[in-house]
Amino acid sequence: MKLRARAETLLWGAQRASAAVLAVCVLAHLATILYAVRGGLTAAEILSRTRGSFALAFFYGLFVLAVAVHAPVGLRAILRETFGWRGVPLDLGTAAFAGFLVWFGWRAVAGLFA
Amino acid sequence: MADTIDARIWRGGADGRFETFSVPRRASQTVLDVVTYIQRKLDPTLSYRFACRVGMCGSCAMTVNGKPRWTCRTHVARLEDGPLTVEPLRNLPRIKDLAADMAPFFDKWAKAGGRFVPSTDAEADFAIVEPASAERRAADAGIECIGCAVCYSACDLVSWNPDYLGPAALNRAWTLVNDVRDAGNADRLDAVAGDAGCHACHSQQSCREHCPKSLNPTASIAGLKRATLRAAWKGGP
Structure with missing residues (x-):
């Protein structure tokens, strides 16, 4: 395939794959919240359980990564469709948005872990 | 009355x-x-x-x-x-x-690789295509299109993006992707990928709802999405 067609196709595939990951992550996240707060939960109690937990860091790290792939690809499609934006500025802008999501998302995960 | x-x-x-x-x-x-x-x-x-x-x-x-x-x-x-x-x-x-004016509609059939590309010359014997094969059944599902442009008219995506190839052209491409006699899939899959092609489809199925022949172009477009993804993953057609 030509480079452009291949890139567009792989981005589409990445968005579908990240959607599948998100479906699992969102359900696990909601189930965990519902289970954990049954008897009330303070910030200190949350941190006592999350600090040093590699399982939590892996799960939420993956969650953030899936969001950072899924949302910018979708945003790119919406901007193209709604405003007719095309080309390199759109690609760079949405790539920067992906970077923003990864940076702040992983920073939050690190805050819970460390 | x-x-x-x-x-x-x-x-x-x-x-x-x-x-x-x-x-x-x-x-x-x-x-x-x-x-x-x-x-x-x-x-x-x-x-x-x-x-x-x-x-x-x-x-x-x-x-x-x-x-x-x-x-x-x-x-x-x-x-x-x-x-x-x-x-x-x-x-x-x-x-x-x-x-x-139907010209933009049919121009997009050409842009989507809607022309049959023979894999053999005229001297070759008749190709045998097994009626029960998966490819033949996939082609059969979309082949009865009469080119009326009802689906193209019903598609909101065409109104949002005038470059979008539209359901009928993509349906035609899908029938050729499944034609075992055809040799044009490398160029065809390039042509139908991207935001003017199959990946732009929202699967709202307005084309299917309005098609007078009860075809399902959305399913054909979904087939193209899978075919392009396979090609992109492998790096070839």
Whole structure:
């Protein structure tokens, strides 16, 4: 395939794959919240359980990564469709948005872990 | 039921207006019958397009009461109550009255790789295509398209992105992707990928809802999404 067609196709595939990951992550996240707060939960109690937990860091790290792939690809499609934006500025802008999501998302995960 | 039909007919090009005609009601009367009556009896300057009158050629599609339909097989008695409103197909330039310019629609068939590319020369024997094979069944599901542009007119994505190839062109490409005699898939999959191609489809299925032949272009487009992803993953066609 030509480079452009291949890139567009792989981005589409990445968005579908990240959607599948998100479906699992969102359900696990909601189930965990519902289970954990049954008897009330303070910030200190949350941190006592999350600090040093590699399982939590892996799960939420993956969650953030899936969001950072899924949302910018979708945003790119919406901007193209709604405003007719095309080309390199759109690609760079949405790539920067992906970077923003990864940076702040992983920073939050690190805050819970460390 | 009244003995006459109040038919609101689009007159002129893009800046035209509706003109109302009173047409006698008949048994088993189609919308094409109404339009033809107006042209033959009331106003010979009315322009419209038709050929076979039996649902084979795809020439007579128009917007009837806000929905794209084939007028030769659309019975007036089965439509909603109230005046009958007939306009040219949406998403295509209006030439005059009820005639839309079909050129952009068919140009996109070519852009989507809708031309058969033979894999053998004319000297070769007949290809044997097993009727029960997966490829043949996939091609069969989309092959009865009559090129009426009803799906193209029904598709919101075409109205949002004029470059979008549209359901019919992509459906045609999918039938060729599944044609084991064809050798053009490398270029074809390039042509149908991206935001003007199959990956732009929202799967809202308006094409399927309105297709007069009950085809499912959305399923064909989903097939193209899978085929392009396989090709992109491997790096080849």
